[in-house]
Amino acid sequence: MTVNLDQLRRCHFGVDLGAARTRVYVRGAGLIVDEPSAAAVNARSGSLIAVGELAERMTGRTPDYIQVVRPIAGGTVVDIEMAHRMLRQLLGDKVRRTLRRNLRLRAAACAPHGADPLAQRAITETLVGLGARRVELVDTLIAAAIGCGLPVERPEATMIMVCGAATTQVAVLSLGSIVAAQRVPVGGEAVDNAIVQHLRHEHHLMLPGQSVRPLQVALSDNGITTQGPAQTEIHGRDVLTGLPRSVHVDTAAVRDAIETPLTAVLDGIGKVLRDCPPDLVADLADRGIMMVGGSALLPGFDQMLRQATGMPVHIADRPDICAAQGLGAMLEGRIEPMVLNPLAA
Incomplete structure (x- = not known):
């Protein structure tokens, strides 16, 4: 997946289809959509009831005939028709009409590193359904690195880690290209899952679908490290009786529960570093790792990585929207590649 900046400057809008959130950047207007990748559907009629934030709030609270679906999983479109319908509603009639005034509407989209041709085609067909005549695909790693201000075009190493809901992507970049990269099938959802299973097995407590993130926040700034609070109170439903119940959870046990998915991320970082030339690894000793993604x-993830790798670890200012911002910067023509002219004989 080669980034062609000349082609990207001709694109009218860019889309970052994430498993957790969908973001749309329109050239000249900025980031106009930042909503959860969810849609509520009437199973009887097939009609769309809600999308985005409202559909997300409906999760686990709907009658049987209403289903909340997620057409994007792991950065890959798994339901093209539903993704297309969701995007249409998120954009709204006014924006769609404005975009369709361009007779040769062009779009750009972020694609996960190493996405197979089928996954790339699914992303392309989703945007073609919005009226795009041509779709340019950009590696999420490059878009995110540009969005958080890393000097990717220089002949020096920069390391980025995109922490998504379903996957974690790690890469070392130099001269505007990916030198080594690894895609780990572990993300925020795996951490959520580990916490939910721990509470179910150890405390017989079932959590509401939207209370896992508050649990992580309750662990404070040093949440998954030993400097965090010793205990925290969790509210949920008793598995045996079905009645509401509160328990005091030992946060050390929670840290143990999420150790397995986080160890997989560390293994991915180690593999990327082993695949890199020694000169680039030496650059990273000072610059460290830039973390982006929701x-x-x-809490405490950056500190854990710092202790495990011995490298500096930084979190971008707005890590959740870095990929969309990077895509927008390329659309607006704010990125100039390093020109390498061949030497005269």
Whole structure:
């Protein structure tokens, strides 16, 4: 997946289809959509009831004939028709009419590193359904690195970790290209899952679908490290009786529960470093790792990586929207590649 900046400057809008949130950047207007990748559907008629934030709030609270679906999983579109319908509603009639005035409407989209041709085609067909005549795909790693201000075009190493809901992507970049990269099938959802299973097995407590993130926040700034609070109170439903119940959870046990998914991320970082030339690894000793993505905000995650790798670890200012911002910067023509002219004989 080669980034062609000349082609990207001709694109009218860019889309970052994430498993957790969908973001749309329109050239000249900025980031106009930042909503959960969810849609509520009437199973009897097939009609769309709600999308985005409202559909997300409906999760676990609907009657049987209403289903909340997620057409995007792991950065890959798994239901093209539903993703298309969701995007249409998120954009709204006014924006769609404005975009369709361009006779040769062009779009750009972020694609996960190493996405297979089928996954790339699904993303392309989703945007073609919105009227795009041509779709340019950009590696999420490059878009996120540009969005958080890393000097990706220079001949020096920069390391980025995109912490998504379903996957974590790690890469070392130099001269505007990916030198080594690894995609780990572990993300924020795996951490949520580990906490839910721990509470179910150890405390017989079932959590509401939207209370896992508050649990992580309750662990404070040093949440998954030993400097965090010793205990925290959790409200949920008793598995045996079905009645509401509160328990005091030992946060050390929670840290143990999420150790397995986080260890997989560390293994991915180690593999990327082993695949890199020694000169680039030496650059990273000073610059360290830049964390982006919504799951980068997991309390204490950066501190854990710092202790495990011995490298500096930084979190971007707005880690959740870095990929969309990077895509927008390329659309607006704010990125100039390093020109390498061949030497005269």
